[in-house]
Every structure is written in C-alpha cells, then in structure tokens.
Amino acid sequence: MCGAPAQTPTLPASVDLEKETVIYGVVSQNDAPVPAAYVRLLDGTGEFTAEVVTSATGDFRFFAAPGNWTLSVLHKDGKARKDVVATGPGLVEASLQLS
Amino acid sequence: MSRADALVSADWAEENLNTDGVVFVEVDEDTSAYDGGHIAGAVKLDWKTELQDQVRRDFVNKEQFEALLSAKGIGNDDTVVLYGGNNNWFAAYAYWYFKLYGHQNVKLLDGGRKKWELDGRELSKDAVSRAATTYQAKDQDTSIRAFRDETVEAIGKKNLVDVRSPDEFSGKLLAPAHLPQEQSQRGGHIPTALNVPWSKTANEDGTFKSDDEIRKIYADEGLDEGRDTIAYCRIGERSSHTWFALHELLGYENVKNYDGSWTEYGSLVGVPIEKTA
Numbered sequence: 001m002c003g004a005p006a007q008t009p010t011l012p013a014s015v016d017l018e019k020e021t022v023i024y025g026v027v028s029q030n031d032a033p034v035p036a037a038y039v040r041l042l043d044g045t046g047e048f049t050a051e052v053v054t055s056a057t058g059d060f061r062f063f064a065a066p067g068n069w070t071l072s073v074l075h076k077d078g079k080a081r082k083d084v085v086a087t088g089p090g091l092v093e094a095s096l097q098l099s
Numbered sequence: 100m101s102r103a104d105a106l107v108s109a110d111w112a113e114e115n116l117n118t119d120g121v122v123f124v125e126v127d128e129d130t131s132a133y134d135g136g137h138i139a140g141a142v143k144l145d146w147k148t149e150l151q152d153q154v155r156r157d158f159v160n161k162e163q164f165e166a167l168l169s170a171k172g173i174g175n176d177d178t179v180v181l182y183g184g185n186n187n188w189f190a191a192y193a194y195w196y197f198k199l200y201g202h203q204n205v206k207l208l209d210g211g212r213k214k215w216e217l218d219g220r221e222l223s224k225d226a227v228s229r230a231a232t233t234y235q236a237k238d239q240d241t242s243i244r245a246f247r248d249e250t251v252e253a254i255g256k257k258n259l260v261d262v263r264s265p266d267e268f269s270g271k272l273l274a275p276a277h278l279p280q281e282q283s284q285r286g287g288h289i290p291t292a293l294n295v296p297w298s299k300t301a302n303e304d305g306t307f308k309s310d311d312e313i314r315k316i317y318a319d320e321g322l323d324e325g326r327d328t329i330a331y332c333r334i335g336e337r338s339s340h341t342w343f344a345l346h347e348l349l350g351y352e353n354v355k356n357y358d359g360s361w362t363e364y365g366s367l368v369g370v371p372i373e374k375t376a
Contacts, residue, residue, distance in 0.1 A: 049266060
C-alpha cells in the first residue's frame, strides 16, 4: 500500500465483524480527501445496491456481504471506479482516487 | 398525471427560486445535509421525526400534518417542490405523502440534491423562515396506499413490484448496504413479486430515465399493465420512487405503495415468503 495507512472506519457498537462484511475506504484527489462524493456499491451484475455520501474526511462504508462488488464514485470534480472482492465477514478496505 | 406535471429540472428550479407560491422543501432521513447547505429558501422536513408518528408505527394523522405544514409556512395553494438526498428516495416518499393528504400542486426536483451538487449549483446555509399558514389537509387517499392484508391478498393476483436490490430480494441482505443488517425477522420476498430495483428507472446522477425507457424496463420484467400494482421495498421510501415512476410519470392507474414494506411483511407470522439466496 502506498500513501497514508487506511483508517479504520468508525462503526456502531452493535456491528459484529464476525458476521458483517464492511467495505470501507476514503475518496481522495491529489492525496486530499474528498467530502460529499457520491459512492455507489454495485453488485456482481452491476446493479445498484447502495449509495452513500463521503464524510468531511472523505470516508465511506457499506455493510455488504461476501462476494464481488464494484464501487463507483461521482463528484463534480471527477469520477472513480473500482472492483472489490469480499471473501468473508470482516473489514475490506477499498480507497479510491478521483480522476 | 404526466412527467410535465410531476417533475421539474434543476434549471427550472434555479429560475423559480424566488417565484411567489413556489416552496422548496428538502426531505431527508438525516437532515444534517440540509444544515450543511440547502437550496436557497428551502425549508426542511425530517422524514423520521416529522412525517412518522413517534409512538405507533404509522404516519402523522391529518391534524398533525396540518399543524406541520402550517408551521413550515406551506399553504394549500403553494406549489411544493420536493428534493433530497439518497437519490430522492425520501423526497419521493414525501411527494407520495403529500398526495396521500390531498396536496395537489407538488413536484419532484429531478435528480434531487445529488444532481444539484454534481452540477456545482449553489447551496445556502442561511436560516429560512416562512410565515405560518393555516393548512388544511384532506382525508388520506388510500387509493395510493396499500396495507398488509391487501398485499397478502394480492399474491398471484396483482403486480407486486419489489424494488429492492437483487441481494435484498433474494434474502442475501436484509437492508440496503449502507445500513447494518438488522431489520426484519426474515429475508426474502413476497411470492410472485417481480424484482425491479428502483435504480433501473434512474440515471447514475439520480435523474429519471425517459418515459419510453422506463416503460420498456417494466414491460421487459413482465409487469402486466392490465392489473393493479403494489410496490414495496424495505420501509416504503424506495417504493415511493417507483410509485412515482409508474403512477406519476407513466400515468398508470391503480398503483399503490405498501409503506409497511419488508420490515412489516418479513416479520409477519404465517405469511408465505420466497427466498432464493
């Protein structure tokens, strides 16, 4: 991994990482975090599953399930897309750079 | 009802920010977005605390809705333009809700907050206050609201449209993936329901696809135009978006939103469930 170490997401106390599959990361541009970016989680067929808006620190997170996923980011200053594989419950880090 | 009556563009909105009789209303589950910047002059509605009864699981009643709109400064003759985050899910829900209580002049801002932000349009942090009105609501129009018994009765008889994501439909997920997975008692879907995710009707920027594209999507999925339709999701907000597409954009008659949706159905004792995960 290059750049800053991935931040561990802040999760509600009720989240059990033995059971939940959490896909999380930071959206950035020129190494600066991008708040208010729209991050979509698409399933293995490309269908919409969920969407969140990044926090002031560029963070996002999804409660997904094991499987193949795609992240698609829209922002007025750029776009990004990345495939993610979650092999089992736990944390899956997937940060993206806008271009 | 048609697209021209029900939907306005961001350009139209920008040109009508100061038009008398036009009230912009931002509707969200989490109103912190509004507080961080909203369309100039827009008032906010909190889906959770203002549109839901705070004790029973139901909507606020007619008198409470009247008091709410009066306090917000919305009059019976105002044109209400709704927008919000989450691809307008809660704004579409509020649209359906306003129609339920008989407000005639209501429109949805195409693309909602997302399109507005992606366009780089201006947001304001100025506090908004409007003079109170004396709003009068009508009795609920239950021709657009489905309840659980009617939904169970509709299995195999009416179009049931499950608008959740395929993984929620199959039972793999119990809630949209931005929420912890802890909702209904059981996963799956109502037998005979078609799975047409709400997102199929929308572009990635949150705007609706064309009427022809939307009509083709439902035809390809097997929606029978000759039958009545009930749309549902998890809590009735995404299915409001689909209700809007079917009833307001395409003009299909006899389309209802089942607001109890999967959080009610998936916790009922004894009803049939199909699961494919």
